[in-house]
Amino acid sequence: MTKINVPYGVKGSLELEIEDKNLSLNTDVPFPEEMENIDQAILHELDHPVAGEPFSERLKKAKKVVILTDNFARLTPAHRILPPILKKLREEGKEVEILVASGLLREMNEAELERKFGKEILASGIPIIQSKARETWDFEFVGVTSYGTPISVHKSLLQADLSLAVTMTQATLWGYGGGGSMVLPGVCSFETIEWDHRLMSCPTCAVGYEPPLNRMREDIEEACVLSGLDMSLLAVFNPDMGLIHLTAGETNAAHRASVKKYDDHYAFDLGNIPGGKLDVAISGSFPGDRLFAHACWPIANLDHFVRDDGLIIVCTPIPGGLAHYTYAKDYMPPTPEAIRRLYEDVFYGKQALWHACLWMPIIEVMAKKEVIVVTEPERLADFEMVKINAVTTLDEAFEMAGKKYGQDMKVGHFPYGKWVLPKGLNQGKMPKVRSA
Numbered sequence: 001m002t003k004i005n006v007p008y009g010v011k012g013s014l015e016l017e018i019e020d021k022n023l024s025l026n027t028d029v030p031f032p033e034e035m036e037n038i039d040q041a042i043l044h045e046l047d048h049p050v051a052g053e054p055f056s057e058r059l060k061k062a063k064k065v066v067i068l069t070d071n072f073a074r075l076t077p078a079h080r081i082l083p084p085i086l087k088k089l090r091e092e093g094k095e096v097e098i099l100v101a102s103g104l105l106r107e108m109n110e111a112e113l114e115r116k117f118g119k120e121i122l123a124s125g126i127p128i129i130q131s132k133a134r135e136t137w138d139f140e141f142v143g144v145t146s147y148g149t150p151i152s153v154h155k156s157l158l159q160a161d162l163s164l165a166v167t168m169t170q171a172t173l174w175g176y177g178g179g180g181s182m183v184l185p186g187v188c189s190f191e192t193i194e195w196d197h198r199l200m201s202c203p204t205c206a207v208g209y210e211p212p213l214n215r216m217r218e219d220i221e222e223a224c225v226l227s228g229l230d231m232s233l234l235a236v237f238n239p240d241m242g243l244i245h246l247t248a249g250e251t252n253a254a255h256r257a258s259v260k261k262y263d264d265h266y267a268f269d270l271g272n273i274p275g276g277k278l279d280v281a282i283s284g285s286f287p288g289d290r291l292f293a294h295a296c297w298p299i300a301n302l303d304h305f306v307r308d309d310g311l312i313i314v315c316t317p318i319p320g321g322l323a324h325y326t327y328a329k330d331y332m333p334p335t336p337e338a339i340r341r342l343y344e345d346v347f348y349g350k351q352a353l354w355h356a357c358l359w360m361p362i363i364e365v366m367a368k369k370e371v372i373v374v375t376e377p378e379r380l381a382d383f384e385m386v387k388i389n390a391v392t393t394l395d396e397a398f399e400m401a402g403k404k405y406g407q408d409m410k411v412g413h414f415p416y417g418k419w420v421l422p423k424g425l426n427q428g429k430m431p432k433v434r435s436a
Contacts (some may be wrong), residue, residue, distance in 0.1 A: 006394060007284030009295070009317045014374070014394045018411055022155045024273050025305070025412040027420055032264060033040065034242030039084035040430060041246055044104045046085070046164075046281065049249030050257045052231055058263075059088075062162035064095040068182045068229070069166055071102045071130075072112040075241060075288045076168040079118030081233070085164070086126070095376070099156050100130040101165075101186025105194055107132065119146070129156055139189040145222040147215065149195040153227045154187040159259065165232040165248040165251060171266065172417050173361045174200060175217040177207050178234050179255025180224035188223065190249050192248045196220065201343070206361060207300045207423045208220075208421040234258040236265070239286075239416050267423045270305065277307035278407040280401045282394075283417030285316035291323035292316065292356045292373075298404035298417025299371055300361045300400065305412055305422065308368045311404065312415070313397045315374040321383050328359040332387035334367040370404075372397045 046055035087137040139152040167419040192236035205216035236245035247258040285299035373390040
């Protein structure tokens with residue numbers, strides 16, 4: 001018998017005992033501790049890039065420096081990473097501006113700004129601009145990608161003598177976050193974001209896929225080049241948000257290198273599962289997953305690990321509610337007709353691609369697998385509205401799994417399922433087109 005601890009967002013964790021014969025895969029593995037001398041490591045990486053000129057050399061030719069940071073939807077602790085960079089810029093007498101890559105998400109409020117940057121940076125007098133994609137006058141057209149996406153980028157980035165993006169590498173519903181994503185969707189106009197997001201319906205524009213299989217990501221990388229973003233600093237964290245890796249350099253090359261470091265810790269071999277697939281997967285959620293629009297991501301990741309007609313259990317209290325996932329209610333249950341209607345609604349502008357990308361991959365998984373959410377009593381009505389089975393205890397969800405799959409069911413434990421991937425995803429053959 002093995003006792004597993006399933007992270008449960010801001011509420012801590014849930015415990016469950018599983019028979020050893022049933023626990024076919026446990027991704028609750030040891031991670032490195034946080035690196036020492038973080039400030040020193042940050043400056044070292046910036047001056048030893050994987051591609052392009054060192055930061056110090058670039059800085060000699062610059063008067064105005066713009067630093068891109070991610071928004072409230074990403075966990076990157078800018079208050080821990082930016083101080084040594086800002087100190088160096090201050091010592092060099094450079095003009096500094098912080099540009100928040102908001103994409104089409106709302107602006108951060110004061111509490112969120114403080115959580116992201118800390119009181120010291122907020123009180124420093126450094127201008128913090130939050131990109132607002134719908135304010136078209138803030139953007140300038142810079143060209144068209146090979147996929148036909150017209151790229152309009154925030155003028156603050158274009159007016160910089162030196163630009164640096166600071167973010168984290170993680171699995172997302174569209175490949176891997178960080179890198180060029182800081183430009184597109186981060187600091188691009190609404191029109192540009194929608195043009196790019198039309199590619200999300202490609203089967204390999206999905207979690208864990210890289211270019212050339214991931215056409216959406218390839219489009220993003222081309223947009224990054226067109227934007228003139230000089231370089232990026234990418235961080236990889238352990239599940240406790242301890243910083244374990246840093247990578248700097250020309251953005252697209254640095255992102256690819258950072259992804260390899262990420263996969264060393266978060267990619268697992270499907271060959272270790274008897275029969276290659278699980279009957280049941282159990283995932284937890286991060287404290288930062290306050291909305292189901294972000295807490296639902298493990299469903300897409302674990303699609304790779306769970307057989308069709310299998311079950312995915314997601315444990316999350318989501319104190320902020322469903323957020324954009326509310327829009328999925330009109331396409332549940334996800335029958336072929338409902339999916340056809342979704343594409344039709346996207347075409348006629350009834351559903352925007354930028355928010356459909358947060359839940360469309362999830363309902364596509366639910367068309368072939370069952371999902372049970374373990375959540376708080378006050379959230380049960382929310383899940384009833386979107387037609388997802390929800391219960392208030394992990395024991396109840398696991399008992400339901402046992403009744404469906406029997407005593408010999410194969411179970412996987414994925415404490416932070418939204419960051420986990422199968423090994424070799426980009427080395428295989430192109431998957432079949434999606435069928436109804």
